[in-house]
Amino acid sequence: MSDLLLLCSCKRIFKTAPKQHLEPFLFECIGFTIKCIMSTTDKTKFPRVVIVGGGFGGLQVAGKLDGKPVDVLMLDKHNYHTFQPLLYQVATGSLEAESIAFSLRKNFSGQKNFRFNIAEVSKINPEKNTIETSIGEIDYDYLVIATGSTTNFFGNKDIEEFAMPMKSIPEALNLRYSILQNLEEATLKATKAEKEPLLTFVLVGAGPTGVELAGALAEIRNHILCKDYPELKKEDMKVYLVDFLPKVLGPFSDEASRKAYDFLTDMGVDVLLNVKVESYDGKVIKFEGGKTIKSKNVIWSAGVMGEMPGGLSKDIIVRGNRIKVDDNCRVEGTGNIYAIGDVAAMITNDTPKGHPGVAQVAIQMGKYVAENIMQTINGEPTKPFKYFDKGSLATIGRNKAVADLGKVKFQGFFAWLVWMFVHLISLLGFRNKVIVFINWIGSYISFNGGSRLIIRKFNREALASKDPQVSKTA
Numbered sequence: 001m002s003d004l005l006l007l008c009s010c011k012r013i014f015k016t017a018p019k020q021h022l023e024p025f026l027f028e029c030i031g032f033t034i035k036c037i038m039s040t041t042d043k044t045k046f047p048r049v050v051i052v053g054g055g056f057g058g059l060q061v062a063g064k065l066d067g068k069p070v071d072v073l074m075l076d077k078h079n080y081h082t083f084q085p086l087l088y089q090v091a092t093g094s095l096e097a098e099s100i101a102f103s104l105r106k107n108f109s110g111q112k113n114f115r116f117n118i119a120e121v122s123k124i125n126p127e128k129n130t131i132e133t134s135i136g137e138i139d140y141d142y143l144v145i146a147t148g149s150t151t152n153f154f155g156n157k158d159i160e161e162f163a164m165p166m167k168s169i170p171e172a173l174n175l176r177y178s179i180l181q182n183l184e185e186a187t188l189k190a191t192k193a194e195k196e197p198l199l200t201f202v203l204v205g206a207g208p209t210g211v212e213l214a215g216a217l218a219e220i221r222n223h224i225l226c227k228d229y230p231e232l233k234k235e236d237m238k239v240y241l242v243d244f245l246p247k248v249l250g251p252f253s254d255e256a257s258r259k260a261y262d263f264l265t266d267m268g269v270d271v272l273l274n275v276k277v278e279s280y281d282g283k284v285i286k287f288e289g290g291k292t293i294k295s296k297n298v299i300w301s302a303g304v305m306g307e308m309p310g311g312l313s314k315d316i317i318v319r320g321n322r323i324k325v326d327d328n329c330r331v332e333g334t335g336n337i338y339a340i341g342d343v344a345a346m347i348t349n350d351t352p353k354g355h356p357g358v359a360q361v362a363i364q365m366g367k368y369v370a371e372n373i374m375q376t377i378n379g380e381p382t383k384p385f386k387y388f389d390k391g392s393l394a395t396i397g398r399n400k401a402v403a404d405l406g407k408v409k410f411q412g413f414f415a416w417l418v419w420m421f422v423h424l425i426s427l428l429g430f431r432n433k434v435i436v437f438i439n440w441i442g443s444y445i446s447f448n449g450g451s452r453l454i455i456r457k458f459n460r461e462a463l464a465s466k467d468p469q470v471s472k473t474a
């Protein structure tokens with residue numbers, strides 16, 4: 001109440017008080033603001049569920065706890081949720097970053113038991129039930145680790161330094177600026193040899209991300225290059241998709257994989273399979289066996305690894321830097337810490353390598369954990385988590401997609417429509433759905449969608465610096 005009175009009298013005091021009396025008052029205001037911020041970390045009579053990460057999994061946990069007798073605190077290093085499946089369209093300039101992101105505060109604005117803070121969580125202290133964060137130490141009754149994954153360079157420092165990853169919006173924007181700047185620079189070069197590394201794109205990793213990016217780049221070459229850059233020739237731009245596996249879209253059916261390969265090669269992508277990258281120095285990518293390609297555009301989508309705060313025992317971190325959880329999604333050896341989504345490894349007879357790193361796993365685990373927490377609080381029995389595989393979709397380009405929906409497998413135009421529909425309904429926010437839909441219609445009709453602006457200069461040197469903050473967000 002006194003806080004309320006303090007605020008109400010602010011305006012009057014600022015108008016009437018002499019300057020020397022304002023100073024102590026300002027200090028009191030600052031104290032009040034800090035108190036407001038810290039109130040998110042105060043304890044109430046309800047158990048506190050802290051969710052680290054507002055991705056696909058974290059969103060579900062928080063949403064399913066709406067109206068339940070718990071206090072929910074979500075922490076994320078960004079204040080928005082990222083719809084990663086459309087990152088490649090941000091990177092290739094056909095969508096603006098805002099249309100695939102959604103404010104976490106806005107998403108939960110009507111949820112009374114929900115609080116959010118921007119914070120990077122650095123360490124978990126399971127023995128004290130606290131976490132260390134960039135905004136201080138925070139205690140929890142139940143902790144949900146939903147921190148997702150990051151790019152895995154498999155320890156190759158040179159590749160990490162010079163190749164471009166695409167796991168977040170800042171990285172997708174870096175990639176977009178890098179592509180556009182290299183196209184601009186190519187227009188200034190006189191000879192074919194000088195243009196070659198600027199106009200050669202090498203995508204390492206032929207999973208869905210690599211395939212979708214390769215398709216999008218091929219479409220830029222086939223439909224946009226000569227319109228936007230009349231100085232350049234279509235034949236001068238090369239797109240390579242490479243993988244050490246013998247097929248593209250490894251986890252998909254052979255039928256889908258074969259069709260995706262045909263789509264890509266028809267669009268002019270050079271697909272190199274059974275090829276292992278040896279090194280990349282920012283100019284030349286070398287493969288085992290001696291093959292080399294000159295390129296200033298190497299994009300790495302060959303693997304991910306779990307991203308997590310420190311503090312957990314090394315014994316429970318398994319292959320792919322993931323946290324070993326039991327069939328209740330509980331971190332092994334703990335009673336009140338859960339891990340879900342990309343960061344979790346639930347090793348069972350059915351899933352000896354854990355579940356795949358896809359949005360549906362995170363979504364289903366998120367819903368399950370919210371339920372499990374309430375059952376645990378109420379002393380009710382819990383059931384083990386069971387993943388229901390709804391199938392896989394990947395698009396290669398206009399009218400070209402592949403769909404493996406259980407036993408039903410189809411490719412081409414209808415799969416492309418299904419792909420668009422599923423992605424549209426899965427996007428957060430009505431405005432985003434409308435904007436993306438309009439963009440897609442515009443691109444379909446004009447063959448020339450997106451604005452392709454260089455809003456800020458991309459600086460490779462800053463990215464290549466060893467500072468992890470710069471390399472992630474520059």
Ligand SMILES: Cc1cc2nc3c(=O)[nH]c(=O)nc-3n(C[C@H](O)[C@H](O)[C@H](O)COP(=O)(O)OP(=O)(O)OC[C@H]3O[C@@H](n4cnc5c(N)ncnc54)[C@H](O)[C@@H]3O)c2cc1C
Pocket residue numbers: 052053054055056057058075076077078080081082084085086087088119120121122146147148149166167168208209307308309340341342343357358359360362393
């Ligand atoms: C380019 C790309 C395309 C993809 N396409 C598809 C697709 O078509 N279909 C599909 O099913 N899946 C796809 N995926 C995979 C899918 O996006 C992931 O499986 C899914 O996002 C995992 O959800 P999550 O909740 O585990 O983590 P995420 O959604 O990654 O969320 C993790 C959150 O944790 C936050 N965070 C991380 N560390 C910290 C920390 N220390 N402190 C605070 N916050 C932190 C992050 O900021 C992020 O918001 C794609 C992924 C990528 C990168």
